[in-house]
Amino acid sequence: MLLEQVLLKAEHAAIAEKAAFWCAYMEDHLEFSLKDSRLHTAPHCARVLVLALTLAQRMRYEDVEDALAQAAIFHDTRRRNEGSDQGHGARAAYYYLAFCRDQGLAYSQRAASLMTWHDQDDADGVEALIRQAGSRAAARGWLEAYRIFKDADALDRVRISADNLKPGMLRTEAARDMVNFARQLFRDLSA
Numbered sequence: 627m628l629l630e631q632v633l634l635k636a637e638h639a640a641i642a643e644k645a646a647f648w649c650a651y652m653e654d655h656l657e658f659s660l661k662d663s664r665l666h667t668a669p670h671c672a673r674v675l676v677l678a679l680t681l682a683q684r685m686r687y688e689d690v691e692d693a694l695a696q697a698a699i700f701h702d703t704r705r706r707n708e709g710s711d712q713g714h715g716a717r718a719a720y721y722y723l724a725f726c727r728d729q730g731l732a733y734s735q736r737a738a739s740l741m742t743w744h745d746q747d748d749a750d751g752v753e754a755l756i757r758q759a760g761s762r763a764a765a766r767g768w769l770e771a772y773r774i775f776k777d778a779d780a781l782d783r784v785r786i787s788a789d790n791l792k793p794g795m796l797r798t799e800a801a802r803d804m805v806n807f808a809r810q811l812f813r814d815l816s817a
Contacts, residue, residue, distance in 0.1 A: 641679035678778035696737035777801035
């Protein structure tokens with residue numbers, strides 16, 4: 627399993643069981659359209675999984691962990707290229723819906739929404755989530771999950787280059803405090 631040794635570290639204790647379950651699930655069941663991608667396949671999704679679960683713990687949003695986990699493992703499964711590939715999130719959400727129906731995985735609308743909007747402009751994603759929830763107040767938990775997920779995905783930009791992650795662009799203070807954590811996670815999983 628991708629995360630096996632890393633999850634033994636003390637800093638991952640709170641999320642280790644859930645991360646191990648979803649990482650193993652991804653490895654056993656999911657297919658990636660870009661099979662030879664060095665940037666957007668299972669290793670990236672595994673790191674986003676750990677980063678999203680850790681952010682949720684640090685921000686005290688444990689109630690969104692399952693949606694974050696499902697979004698993390700599915701979010702880049704339907705990429706067509708290594709570039710921005712706008713629309714791959716919606717394609718992943720469609721794959722996720724069909725997968726849940728065919729494989730019996732419990733479907734999460736929140737996970738599907740996180741996938742759908744993770745590759746879009748924040749303003750568009752926020753507007754869509756508010757519209758979906760019916761009001762900004764009703765969308766509060768969805769918006770926090772969205773910010774956590776977008777930041778987890780962005781934190782793994784450390785895999786591209788040292789300059790690719792711009793902490794000032796992260797949406798949450800907790801994510802800005804996790805830049806070194808993300809770098810260490812990448813090093814640990816690249817060793």
